[in-house]
Amino acid sequence: MKSINGNQFADMVKMGAHHLFQNADYVDALNVFPVPDGDTGTNMNLSMTSGAKETAAHTSEHIGKTAQALSKGLLMGARGNSGVILSQLFRGFGKSIEQYATLDAKQFAQALQYGVETAYKAVMKPVEGTILTVAKDSAKKAVEVSETVTDIPELMAAVVEEAKQSLNRTPDLLPVLKEVGVVDSGGQGLVFVYEGFLASLKGEELPEKTVSNSMDDLVSAEHHKSVQGFMDTADIEFGFCTEFMVRFEEGKKSFDENDFRNDLSAYGDSLLVISDDEIAKIHIHSETPGEVLTYGQQYGDLIKIKIENMRQQHTEIVGEGHSAEAAVKKTEVHPYAVVTVAMGTGVAELLRSLGASAVIEGGQTMNPSTEDIVKAIESVGAERVLILPNNKNIVMAAEQAAEVLGIEAAVVPTKTIPQGMAAILAFNAQASVEENKKNMTAAFSHVKTGQVTFAVRDTSIDGVEIKKDDFMSLAEGKIILSQPSRVEAATKLANELIDNDSEIVTVIYGEDVSEEEAGKFAAYIEEQFEDVEVELYNGKQPLYPYILSVE
Known part of the structure; x- marks a missing residue:
């Protein structure tokens, strides 16, 4: 061959x-x-x-x-x-x-x-x-x-x-x-x-x-669970997901991708346009799909047309009782937005309270795709956006999203929730995107992150012997110890991270931790470090019983 x-x-x-x-x-x-x-x-x-x-x-x-x-x-x-x-x-x-x-x-x-x-x-x-x-x-x-x-x-x-x-x-x-x-x-x-x-x-x-299940079914299910969760069914403003391709023809209107995108944006939201010399692929949410198709016909033949009723689809996928709190909450439209990523409804609420315009559900075990990030940003409708991944494994997807958005966008490369919190607090709506990126990056560089999670297998790493189901303490991403006791792992982690220069410690406890246990842990920190102010939040995050932010 x-x-x-x-x-x-x-x-x-x-x-x-x-x-x-x-x-x-x-x-x-x-x-x-x-x-x-x-x-x-x-x-x-x-x-x-x-x-x-x-x-x-x-x-x-x-x-x-x-x-x-x-x-x-x-x-x-x-x-x-x-x-x-x-x-x-x-x-x-x-x-x-x-x-x-x-x-x-x-x-x-x-x-x-x-x-x-x-x-x-x-x-x-x-x-x-x-x-x-x-x-x-x-x-x-x-x-x-x-x-x-x-x-x-x-x-x-x-x-x-x-x-x-x-x-x-x-x-x-x-x-x-x-x-x-x-x-x-x-x-x-x-x-x-x-x-x-x-x-x-x-x-x-x-x-x-x-x-038995096709790959298409798998990726379709993952895509729709994340995308359809942006809002409640009744809040869907543009109800028809319209996808089609235009095969360019001589004698018809000359295609310019920027002009095409700007014109089509008047018909709805969540617009994506990808083109080459012969074909343009369009995705848009619109109330008038017929008008969208008519506009596209100015440039050539329409092929691969697909129109779906998203209100009906949303109800079928996430159920009548779905709340947008479970995935991405759409907030009011802003000319300038901070879009971030988090797992746990409590963590998402905390980030929104600090100033995040939208929170994409994701992080551990469920990294959002480039498309998920693009759609979340488009749901906000901002003219400028700063993206906070809050996970080292999401940074590159966020950077790709920033490239294809078609608006002024930058990624503030946060790798943890504490870093994301510090970055959001440094956001200035009057500053440029580049100024904000610089200032927000500087702000999170002063934050120390601690995490407690559990081991999924026996192993040895960095000199630490780890047994399956033990609780591991991670300081700045490095495993420092492994303990059968979750409380012991958390207290030793606090002792490692907090020093004489520390002023504020934020404890975010997960879905498997009781309020009583978390309260005792916060009290321990206050007793051991008298000059430190302790803030306690129920993050409801999975996998990580405790996340610590030390400033």
């Missing part, structure tokens, strides 16, 4: 996504820290599934066009750092081959290499021993092999073999992997994708179990 076309590549994508889907739990289990939020497999699976869904919907015999569909699907479905990096790998891949109808072995190898270069540029501080390394090593091998090999399945076999070897080397590059005895989870996810590619090229079946 000396070349592949778009149809063949679409099948490769389908097999790669399916193989990753089958093994997502295994990838999750490779998470280094034994915390109950190891979700690399889940993030990569949902990201790749989104890409595969878009590819299947827009497959072309022209491989460049098929690759563009994969790129768009991955971009909007990207979740977590691993999902964003995966999307960047195939964004570069697709960009490099957009003019090709078919690919030969050398062009395929060069596309893999270009994808790696794109992904490295997208990461502020690339870390070796991760998915980036596996992608880089396997692409380098592809380029080398393509000098003498013209058979694409043979080339892909060499890519898979090198990816596996590179994956096995990741513990030598990241000491923490070697200490725990695992390979990098993101790298493993990429290996599964590449194995699926190879199986497709060779016409082989992969030896996994048959899954």
Whole structure:
């Protein structure tokens, strides 16, 4: 097989996504820290599934066009750092081959290499021993092999073999992997994708179990639970989710994406426009979908039209008794907004009380996708926005969202809830976006974060022996001790974080902690540290019984 076309590549994508889907739990289990939020497999699976869904919907015999569909699907479905990096790998891949109808072995190898270069540029501080390394090593091998090999399945076999070897080397590059005895989870996810590619090229079946639920059903359910939760059914202002594509035609109105987006914004909200030289993809919530379609016809033929009644859909998905408090609460429209992420209704209320315009439900175990973040911001309707991820695994998805929004936006790279709280308090509605980003970043840099969670397996890390179901104390993300007692883990964490310079300690207790227990813990801090002011909040967050903010 000396070349592949778009149809063949679409099948490769389908097999790669399916193989990753089958093994997502295994990838999750490779998470280094034994915390109950190891979700690399889940993030990569949902990201790749989104890409595969878009590819299947827009497959072309022209491989460049098929690759563009994969790129768009991955971009909007990207979740977590691993999902964003995966999307960047195939964004570069697709960009490099957009003019090709078919690919030969050398062009395929060069596309893999270009994808790696794109992904490295997208990461502020690339870390070796991760998915980036596996992608880089396997692409380098592809380029080398393509000098003498013209058979694409043979080339892909060499890519898979090198990816596996590179994956096995990741513990030598990241000491923490070697200490725990695992390979990098993101790298493993990429290996599964590449194995699926190879199986497709060779016409082989992969030896996994048959899954009754389709990947489309899975990603659709996750998407709608988060998106439909933005508001109560009665609050939906624009009731029809309208999606369509315009295939441009000569003789019709010349297409300019900015003008098109500005004109269409008058018909509703939640507008997304993605275009290339031949097609524009549109998503909008509108009360007059017919008028939207009529407007689109000025530019060419309408294809892939889908109109859904969101009021009916919302009721079916979240139930009549749903409250927007359970997911994202839409607040009044502001010209300037702070949009943040949190798990736990109490934490969300706390962030809103400090000044957040909208709170996206997410964080541990459920990283919101790029699209989720975009839609949450659009639900606020702000002209300028600052995005606070409050989780290191959401920062990259937030940055991608900021790029595609079409409004002035910046990410304040908060990695914890305490950092997010400090950043919100430093927000100044009179300052520019860049000034706010600078001041808010400076504000959260002075906050120390402590967390108590439970171990999901026996392990040893950073010299700490950890037993399954014990409670671990994390100071600034580092595991400092493990205790059978939750209260003991919390008190020792407080002793570690609080010093003579500390003035305010905020204790946020989770859904499994009683008010009495939390009160006793707060009293302990007040007794031990007389000059410290203690604030106590019921965050109702899962997985983390205690979150401490020390300033």
